[in-house]
Amino acid sequence: MTCPLVMTLEKTARIARCSLTPNRPYHVQWMLTRKCNYRCKGCSVWGEQEGNELSTAEVKKGLHVLKDLGVIEIVFSGGAPLLRDDIDEILEYASRFFVTTVYDNGSLAADKIETLRKADFVAISLDTLDPKKNDFAKGVKGSWNKSMKTIETLQKEGISVSISPTISQLNVNEITSFTKYFNERNIPLWYCLYSYDTTVDSDQLFRIGKENEELNIADKDAMVKLCDSLIDLKKKNSNILVTSKLLEAIKHLYLHGERTWKCHALQNFFMIDHLGRVAGCHLRKPVASIFNLPNVWHSPEFNELRKTYNQCTQCTYLCYIFYSLHGSVLGNLQIAQDRWRTARLLLKKNSFTSLNSAKQT
Ligand code: SF4
Numbered sequence: 001m002t003c004p005l006v007m008t009l010e011k012t013a014r015i016a017r018c019s020l021t022p023n024r025p026y027h028v029q030w031m032l033t034r035k036c037n038y039r040c041k042g043c044s045v046w047g048e049q050e051g052n053e054l055s056t057a058e059v060k061k062g063l064h065v066l067k068d069l070g071v072i073e074i075v076f077s078g079g080a081p082l083l084r085d086d087i088d089e090i091l092e093y094a095s096r097f098f099v100t101t102v103y104d105n106g107s108l109a110a111d112k113i114e115t116l117r118k119a120d121f122v123a124i125s126l127d128t129l130d131p132k133k134n135d136f137a138k139g140v141k142g143s144w145n146k147s148m149k150t151i152e153t154l155q156k157e158g159i160s161v162s163i164s165p166t167i168s169q170l171n172v173n174e175i176t177s178f179t180k181y182f183n184e185r186n187i188p189l190w191y192c193l194y195s196y197d198t199t200v201d202s203d204q205l206f207r208i209g210k211e212n213e214e215l216n217i218a219d220k221d222a223m224v225k226l227c228d229s230l231i232d233l234k235k236k237n238s239n240i241l242v243t244s245k246l247l248e249a250i251k252h253l254y255l256h257g258e259r260t261w262k263c264h265a266l267q268n269f270f271m272i273d274h275l276g277r278v279a280g281c282h283l284r285k286p287v288a289s290i291f292n293l294p295n296v297w298h299s300p301e302f303n304e305l306r307k308t309y310n311q312c313t314q315c316t317y318l319c320y321i322f323y324s325l326h327g328s329v330l331g332n333l334q335i336a337q338d339r340w341r342t343a344r345l346l347l348k349k350n351s352f353t354s355l356n357s358a359k360q361t
């Protein structure tokens with residue numbers, strides 16, 4: 001069984017070199033497709049599906065551009081990226097240079113084991129240990145069962161699987177026990193925070209977050225308590241992939257309504273859509289094609305956009321906050337330290353613990 005975390009020396013050296021180089025983006029999220037087989041309550045994608053997307057050759061060409069730009073980490077999402085027929089080829093190619101993560105809603109990954117061996121991390125979305133509640137949030141009956149079986153299969157197969165719950169009003173009081181449950185089974189967690197798209201640019205890159213009353217976090221005290229408990233849990237084990245710095249920033253936001261960070265969109269991170277268009281975040285308008293980078297990266301136009309995004313306070317998407325907080329050379333080192341600790345932990349894991357004792361209804 002090959003562990004995907006065994007990186008080539010060339011890739012390790014490149015990541016180390018890029019981590020120490022200032023003024024280049026750390027993270028890219030590439031939304032490879034706008035097709036999806038789920039119907040999540042807080043998402044626009046499934047209602048606005050589109051078949052057009054870049055070809056395999058174009059994606060590979062784009063990956064070369066990202067390599068030249070000094071990008072370290074790529075998250076492949078969508079839509080459902082595993083719906084692409086060429087996902088195997090894309091992951092194999094991308095993982096030669098970048099730390100790669102691929103997202104799945106839990107319905108497709110179990111049938112793509114050999115493909116997923118080519119990624120460094122696989123993130124499965126699952127929001128709760130309550131099957132009915134999960135199925136409600138995902139809009140698909142049986143989604144909870146599918147995700148749990150997928151997680152079990154991936155772990156058994158030695159794939160570096162992590163769980164990605166979206167924290168919302170539906171589960172804010174359960175996330176601590178949810179985290180402990182998977183921590184005990186040696187499965188790491190990376191959280192998302194329910195947020196919805198507001199208009200910052202009318203022609204935004206990629207509509208995702210749909211407003212939903214039931215998901216909106218109204219109980220701010222519960223959110224503060226959750227941050228405290230995750231900070232505490234993080235001290236005891238390294239299966240929580242977000243940093244304490246991020247959790248402290250979220251706690252401060254919910255406690256005082258103030259941001260302790262400036263947004264670093266189009267600086268530390270940016271997004272690419274299924275058509276190869278580039279934007280600072282998915283709520284911003286496309287400002288280039290992937291094929292115009294890296295030349296425009298240092299242009300006066302991009303510098304002006306960065307200043308605007310720097311002042312923006314329109315969203316609380318957790319990954320944008322994370323990469324805004326951790327974009328400097330020091331931030332890169334903090335992420336690297338966290339990641340390597342996790343990598344060591346995953347490499348050490350040797351036994352599968354059944355997930356089937358979770359609550360069944
Ligand atoms: S959140 Fe993800 S899995 Fe759910 S409908 Fe949207 S794109 Fe699909």
Ligand code: SF4
Nearest residue numbers: 263281312314315320
């Ligand atoms: S805060 Fe940053 S990531 Fe969020 S909408 Fe504004 S520019 Fe985009």
